Amino acid sequence: MSFGACLTSILSACDLPLPKKASQPKAVVKVKPRLIVRPAVIEIITHDKAHFDYDGLFDIGKSVDGDIDDIRQWKNHFTIYLHIPNPESVLKEIKKSYPQDSIKYYEKPFYAFNRKMCADTIRAKQWENIVMTANLVNDPKLQQEYLNYHATQFKNWPEVAKGFCNANFQQLLVFKNGRQLMLVISIPKGETLDKLNPKTTENNPRVNEWNRLMKKYQEGIPGTKLGEVWVGFKPVHTN
Template sequence: MKMENITATDIKTYYQVLDLKDDPALIAEYEKYHEKLWPEITEGIKSVGILDMRIYRTGNRMMMVMEVPAGFDFDTQMAKLGTLPRQEEWEELMWKYQQPLPFAAKGQKWMPMEKIFELEK
């Protein structure tokens, strides 16, 4: 599904956060990997229905924004993504640079954010 074929009401947006290890050299390496993702990673992301994905950083805190079709089943599609070529290898490699948030449950990486304000609502 391409973005130009759907309207804003057909899209759901997820916001998640995760920390990087607070080491400038590791952060620089992490960003280098994201400048040229392995093709299997981007293909996998698209194949499970993710329409767009962006990651922002301030200091060592990251926020990921994912846009998906309104009917997207997050848990099912993320589980499917994990089974696709090179995804597990990528996740293991990225964990060298990442660390859980202080309040994350054991084994939890990217944590969902809760909306607390919206101007137009």
């Protein structure tokens, strides 16, 4: 029966369709984006070590929402190892606070090892970070060879990662700025690198071979002793 036929008789048993209720707007739930923390290293090379205010670095660190390791020093070089969503915010503040000093930013590791690569994937609850630096030799061809070796290390030299697992390294990152390398080794809190590092080569001769091979690509940064290559940064404590 048509709609017109329904109008011809009030007594008609025709049922008219009920008007649709206006749909209620759905509540929009805003999901806060999950911020991804990124590892990075900032190095400050001060030109007046005697008057360098490293307490200011701690103040900058406290103003950032994230995990900032303690400040470290080797001679007139100071480093901050960052593990926060926006390391550039700290970099900006440091450049503003120390305009007279040289600032180097190690933005992203080109090599990264972690416990997921081990048979035992359990990680220590608390870590200590060891920060070291060295230079690549001043030869672009050899520098590229070094990077190529690290890009294929997990496939072609799996014994190296196995050595890190045996030594209970939690994480190992290598950064590069120009030809300067920055190495961050994370070990369980309370342990020492002197104790753990020998385990990387224990019953693992390929690691010794790797270490010998890498020697030709690395040299000490300016200020190191003759024959000295990797130098470590010591923790600095606030006054």
